[in-house]
Amino acid sequence: MNNIYLYQDDFISLLNLINYLIKNKIKPDNIKPLSYCPTLLDEVINLKIEPTNNVIDFIIKIGNNKIFNIIYYVFLSDNENKELIIYYFYLNLLKYQTNIIYMRNLRCVTKALKIAKYVGNEAHRLKGFVRFQKLEHDIYYAEIAPNNNVLFLVSKHFKRRLKNEYWLIKDVKRKILSIYDKKDFYLIDEDNFQINDLKVAQEENDIKNMWKEFYDTIAIKERHNERCRMNFMPKKYWKYIIEMSDE
Amino acid sequence: MELKEKLKILADSAKYDVSCSSSGSKRKGDLGNTSFSGICHSFSADGRCISLLKILLTNCCIYDCKYCLNRQSNNIKRVIFTPEEICYITINFYKRNYIEGLFLSSGIIKSPDYTMNLIIETITLLRRKYHFGGYIHAKAIPGCSEYLVKKLGLLVDRLSANIELPTEKGIKLLAPNKNFGNTEKIMGYVKNNKSNKFVPAGQSTQMIIGATHESDLDIMQKSENMYNNFKLKRVFYSAYIPVNKDNLLPTFEKPPLIREHRLYQADWLLRYYGFKTNDLLDDQHVNFNLLIDPKANWALNHLQEFPKDINKCSYYDLLKVPGIGVTSAKRIMKSRQHFQITFKDLKNMGVVLKRAKYFITCSGKYFIDKTFFNKNFIEANLVLEDKQKSNPSRKQLSFFNE
Ligand code: SF4
Numbered sequence: 001m002n003n004i005y006l007y008q009d010d011f012i013s014l015l016n017l018i019n020y021l022i023k024n025k026i027k028p029d030n031i032k033p034l035s036y037c038p039t040l041l042d043e044v045i046n047l048k049i050e051p052t053n054n055v056i057d058f059i060i061k062i063g064n065n066k067i068f069n070i071i072y073y074v075f076l077s078d079n080e081n082k083e084l085i086i087y088y089f090y091l092n093l094l095k096y097q098t099n100i101i102y103m104r105n106l107r108c109v110t111k112a113l114k115i116a117k118y119v120g121n122e123a124h125r126l127k128g129f130v131r132f133q134k135l136e137h138d139i140y141y142a143e144i145a146p147n148n149n150v151l152f153l154v155s156k157h158f159k160r161r162l163k164n165e166y167w168l169i170k171d172v173k174r175k176i177l178s179i180y181d182k183k184d185f186y187l188i189d190e191d192n193f194q195i196n197d198l199k200v201a202q203e204e205n206d207i208k209n210m211w212k213e214f215y216d217t218i219a220i221k222e223r224h225n226e227r228c229r230m231n232f233m234p235k236k237y238w239k240y241i242i243e244m245s246d247e
Numbered sequence: 248m249e250l251k252e253k254l255k256i257l258a259d260s261a262k263y264d265v266s267c268s269s270s271g272s273k274r275k276g277d278l279g280n281t282s283f284s285g286i287c288h289s290f291s292a293d294g295r296c297i298s299l300l301k302i303l304l305t306n307c308c309i310y311d312c313k314y315c316l317n318r319q320s321n322n323i324k325r326v327i328f329t330p331e332e333i334c335y336i337t338i339n340f341y342k343r344n345y346i347e348g349l350f351l352s353s354g355i356i357k358s359p360d361y362t363m364n365l366i367i368e369t370i371t372l373l374r375r376k377y378h379f380g381g382y383i384h385a386k387a388i389p390g391c392s393e394y395l396v397k398k399l400g401l402l403v404d405r406l407s408a409n410i411e412l413p414t415e416k417g418i419k420l421l422a423p424n425k426n427f428g429n430t431e432k433i434m435g436y437v438k439n440n441k442s443n444k445f446v447p448a449g450q451s452t453q454m455i456i457g458a459t460h461e462s463d464l465d466i467m468q469k470s471e472n473m474y475n476n477f478k479l480k481r482v483f484y485s486a487y488i489p490v491n492k493d494n495l496l497p498t499f500e501k502p503p504l505i506r507e508h509r510l511y512q513a514d515w516l517l518r519y520y521g522f523k524t525n526d527l528l529d530d531q532h533v534n535f536n537l538l539i540d541p542k543a544n545w546a547l548n549h550l551q552e553f554p555k556d557i558n559k560c561s562y563y564d565l566l567k568v569p570g571i572g573v574t575s576a577k578r579i580m581k582s583r584q585h586f587q588i589t590f591k592d593l594k595n596m597g598v599v600l601k602r603a604k605y606f607i608t609c610s611g612k613y614f615i616d617k618t619f620f621n622k623n624f625i626e627a628n629l630v631l632e633d634k635q636k637s638n639p640s641r642k643q644l645s646f647f648n649e
Binding site for chain 1: 294488588
């Protein structure tokens with residue numbers, strides 16, 4: 001049987017569970033969120049640990065902010081084994097502390113660094129690729145469908161950039177919305193919010209067309225290089241990038 | 248005329264300026280901010296990053312530079328943006344997150360000072376009336392008064408002037424109205440006054456490649472000299488694209504993209520790897536080898552200094568190894584304090600092993616029998632590797648071979 005330990009879907013619960021397992025010298029076969037569907041070979045164990053923030057302070061104390069971010073980014077990723085990778089990373093963090101990021105001969109370290117980079121890159125890319133549409137009542141609205149759960153990271157960026165606008169960003173894949181009210185943003189479930197009755201602002205088409213015109217004009221045809229464009233702007237993002245969505 | 252049509256004309260004439268970066272500044276405004284590391288918002292069909300609304304204020308010009316679409320003697324439609332029009336497009340694009348900011352250049356209308364005043368008026372409007380805090384890169388117009396450079400520099404993140412060609416001879420030939428000294432005067436002024444308020448993201452410049460007979464040595468010497476004298480953030484290289492017919496200009500079907508690529512590689516070596524132009528080129532070799540990148544070329548010509556041992560050699564030695572960059576060199580330095588690095592570990596450190604392996608040992612071990620460590624074997628493999636590489640340069644390389 002595989003011992004599968006369950007946590008309450010959120011980051012803090014996961015860290016608390018891992019902390020508990022390590023303290024009690026328990027080696028899990030896997031760690032999964034509550035929503036996990038066990039197979040016949042799985043034995044699921046729900047320890048129901050009371051989550052506290054102490055574990056975050058502890059990670060930052062023995063490691064640093066950068067190391068904490070690596071763990072957080074791995075958690076945001078779409079990697080199937082992310083919980084187990086975090087478990088082993090955490091285990092080695094206790095041993096190597098801040099030096100852990102140099103231990104590139106350990107699989108869990110190279111994996112974690114790679115995944116964190118992949119998540120960070122996607123968040124960074126989206127800071128550029130998000131396309132807002134202006135709706136009536138001066139609300140800016142965008143949709144994204146990232147591989148990783150980066151809505152929070154992306155929202156943090158736009159909170160600073162478009163701080164005096166109302167905006168909404170929807171993660172279509174995960175059905176979550178980020179709503180900004182000119183003070184802060186809130187992540188909520190799509191089901192709890194109605195946006196269907198908002199219409200696109202009047203000038204929207206003109207602006208969109210101007211942008212498409214600009215986009216087509218700025219390319220130098222003697223330098224045409226499709227492969228290079230795809231490399232930097234993979235096709236999976238095109239659907240939500242208005243200058244690409246008709247291609 | 249419709250605004251869209253104007254935009255098309257004035258973006259079309261601005262597109263040959265290759266600078267696209269939006270990094271190096273920490274600005275905040277009521278609308279917008281800058282990102283210190285820069286952000287690309289899109290990529291055009293030629294694979295170049297689009298981060299700024301890159302336009303000319305006008306394509307009218309009193310000069311007649313041979314290589315330029317906007318030269319006075321060309322019979323083309325001339326238009327000019329009003330400052331409000333530029334603000335309207337910039338703000339609307341910015342709020343939809345199409346762009347990181349504005350790149351504003353211009354043909355010379357009436358006089359350099361007159362043109363500069365129009366640019367300043369536009370950007371003042373953006374910053375003061377619309378409280379725009381996004382990135383702005385403006386071109387200074389060579390030959391303008393110094394107080395205008397000062398005024399503009401206080402409004403923008405980056406200010407630059409294009410040197411266009413590496414030698415005065417080249418400029419006299421192709422840009423007869425321009426004065427080499429005027430561009431450098433602007434660079435000197437920017438360098439001496441740079442601060443958190445004045446041109447915080449620094450200055451850059453651009454050279455056209457292949458419009459004259461100037462060699463790579465001429466170009467790199469000029470770059471090195473400008474990096475040293477004016478603390479430029481970047482020199483951009485732009486493969487010449489024939490937009491005009493002129494018997495002073497070369498004709499070719501494809502722009503010299505590989506040559507451009509080699510110059511960029513060499514430029515990195517100057518800025519981050521401690522190389523000097525003289526290490527890479529000399530009077531016998533005035534142009535880069537198009538088949539092999541400059542660093543590998545250098546390593547092959549200095550094979551007596553290799554192989555370097557990953558677990559022992561100095562940081563600067565690591566930087567000399569093809570396939571090892573600044574980041575991976577730093578990682579190696581840190582990691583080897585904790586364990587003996589093997590070839591397998593190097594892959595996890597971002598080293599491009601298929602290039603590096605020929606020039607290194609790991610704790611004394613070479614990747615195959617050490618008798619293979621000789622110039623012919625390594626050179627043949629590197630060239631082969633480049634040809635097979637499935638990256639954008641592949642196409643360029645093969646057209647060159649034909
Ligand atoms: S000054 Fe020369 S390069 Fe600049 S717009 Fe006029 S003709 Fe073109």
